[in-house]
Amino acid sequence: MLKKIDIIIILAILFTAVLLFFAFNSGGDGTEAVIEIDGKLYKTISLSEKDEYIIVLAANGIHIKISVKNNSIGFLQSDCTDKTCISFGMLSKAGQMATCLPARVNIRITGKKKIDAVTG
Amino acid sequence: MKTFKIISVILVITMFTFTLTGCISVNELTQTDYSMGAVVTQTVTAIHESNSTQAMQKVIEEINKLDNLISYRSKDSDIYKLNTQGFCEVDALVRRMFVISKGLWENTDGMFDITILPLVRLWGFDGDKPALPDKADIESTLKAVGLEHLNDDEGVFLLNDGSGVDLSAMGKGAACDVAVGIYKKYGIKSAVISVGGSVGVFGTKNGEPFLIGVRDPNDTSKIIGTLALSNKFVSTSGSYEKFFTDGDKLYHHIINPKTGYPTESGLISVSVICESGVASDALSSACFALGYADSLAVLKAYGAEAVFVTADGSIIITDGLKSVWKAE
Numbered sequence: 001m002l003k004k005i006d007i008i009i010i011l012a013i014l015f016t017a018v019l020l021f022f023a024f025n026s027g028g029d030g031t032e033a034v035i036e037i038d039g040k041l042y043k044t045i046s047l048s049e050k051d052e053y054i055i056v057l058a059a060n061g062i063h064i065k066i067s068v069k070n071n072s073i074g075f076l077q078s079d080c081t082d083k084t085c086i087s088f089g090m091l092s093k094a095g096q097m098a099t100c101l102p103a104r105v106n107i108r109i110t111g112k113k114k115i116d117a118v119t120g
Numbered sequence: 121m122k123t124f125k126i127i128s129v130i131l132v133i134t135m136f137t138f139t140l141t142g143c144i145s146v147n148e149l150t151q152t153d154y155s156m157g158a159v160v161t162q163t164v165t166a167i168h169e170s171n172s173t174q175a176m177q178k179v180i181e182e183i184n185k186l187d188n189l190i191s192y193r194s195k196d197s198d199i200y201k202l203n204t205q206g207f208c209e210v211d212a213l214v215r216r217m218f219v220i221s222k223g224l225w226e227n228t229d230g231m232f233d234i235t236i237l238p239l240v241r242l243w244g245f246d247g248d249k250p251a252l253p254d255k256a257d258i259e260s261t262l263k264a265v266g267l268e269h270l271n272d273d274e275g276v277f278l279l280n281d282g283s284g285v286d287l288s289a290m291g292k293g294a295a296c297d298v299a300v301g302i303y304k305k306y307g308i309k310s311a312v313i314s315v316g317g318s319v320g321v322f323g324t325k326n327g328e329p330f331l332i333g334v335r336d337p338n339d340t341s342k343i344i345g346t347l348a349l350s351n352k353f354v355s356t357s358g359s360y361e362k363f364f365t366d367g368d369k370l371y372h373h374i375i376n377p378k379t380g381y382p383t384e385s386g387l388i389s390v391s392v393i394c395e396s397g398v399a400s401d402a403l404s405s406a407c408f409a410l411g412y413a414d415s416l417a418v419l420k421a422y423g424a425e426a427v428f429v430t431a432d433g434s435i436i437i438t439d440g441l442k443s444v445w446k447a448e
Binding site: 036038039074081082084087088089090091095097099101104106108113114115116117118119120 | 150153159248312321330332337339340342346355389
């Protein structure tokens with residue numbers, strides 16, 4: 001027969017299991033971004049509410065400013081001709097991606113994805 | 121006490137299984153490269169990471185090879201040779217693309233035409249500074265456009281003087297086909313490849329379909345909805361991709377081979393879903409030129425489905441997408 005203490009222990013274990021489950025599975029949803037140059041990792045950025053700064057870089061002869069603020073990241077400015085990169089706006093959801101093609105600079109939000117790719 | 125011990129052991133085991141399966145999803149790797157003037161992103165899942173890295177490396181090598189075969193810009197390509205010499209014994213892959221494009225040319229009454237290059241050049245859509253050409257120049261250039269200028273002489277393709285072939289309306293889709301072929305060979309569990317706006321989806325995400333977003337043509341930072349796909353290809357053509365304005369008129373890059381001017385079909389974007397990458401890519405251009413009503417028969421002939429976005433912002437999906445489309 002189960003005693004009171006057994007039930008407490010069982011509940012404690014269950015509680016720990018639930019806690020561990022969430023600890024391992026949270027924090028992956030759009031909290032981190034990677035910047036790649038020529039397809040190689042340049043920087044990993046953690047996105048938080050309080051961080052607000054600008055990353056300045058040059059790649060393939062093109063100067064670029066990337067804005068990090070409000071849990072999101074995006075191209076702010078680029079020397080390139082088409083400015084398509086800026087039109088992608090600020091990214092915050094896992095799986096989102098923006099690219100400056102002439103500079104070969106790519107920003108991706110990592111983590112547990114809701115969307116696996118985008119057509120268009 | 122014995123019951124308690126058994127229960128405890130079972131609980132502990134369940135607990136660890138739960139936590140572990142939660143954080144270890146089978147090794148998913150992502151790689152970004154540049155080819156065909158576009159970003160190539162691969163996300164591959166395999167039991168062994170080495171399979172994924174080898175497959176992704178092979179894929180980018182083969183896409184580069186394909187680009188060097190079909191790009192009208194690259195001096196060693198079959199298409200460059202054909203365009204400059206007027207003849208070329210083309211690779212089997214190029215021949216296949218010619219065959220597909222001829223079928224589509226016939227099925228669309230000439231609205232999908234790979235001999236569009238002279239017009240693309242006249243408009244400057246092959247470079248950075250497109251501009252409105254003279255009417256007279258458009259009319260004289262139109263004479264060089266039409267698949268009747270390209271002929272197959274027992275494996276050697278012949279092209280009339282002044283004409284030019286441009287396979288860019290189907291190249292990125294063809295690249296997705298190449299990629300999926302390699303994933304199969306390398307024992308990959310599942311993969312998603314995007315080459316510019318063309319996407320190939322191989323396998324499933326642990327039994328569930330992958331979710332592919334369709335870009336909002338009016339705001340490229342957003343999506344208009346998602347498609348739940350497995351083992352399918354999707355490509356999009358839109359007027360927002362490349363355009364310029366002259367006065368208050370917008371001129372986009374998809375030229376009507378009949379009129380020589382950008383197509384005016386009432387659409388701003390079409391995404392086509394089917395079993396072949398090259399067909400999805402070519403069909404998206406064809407449907408963009410044809411407009412909604414005329415596209416339906418062509419889509420049906422190829423077993424394809426589509427998402428249309430009209431100039432007034434309405435989204436129309438074909439019947440086969442009802443269960444996989446989710447508006448944002």
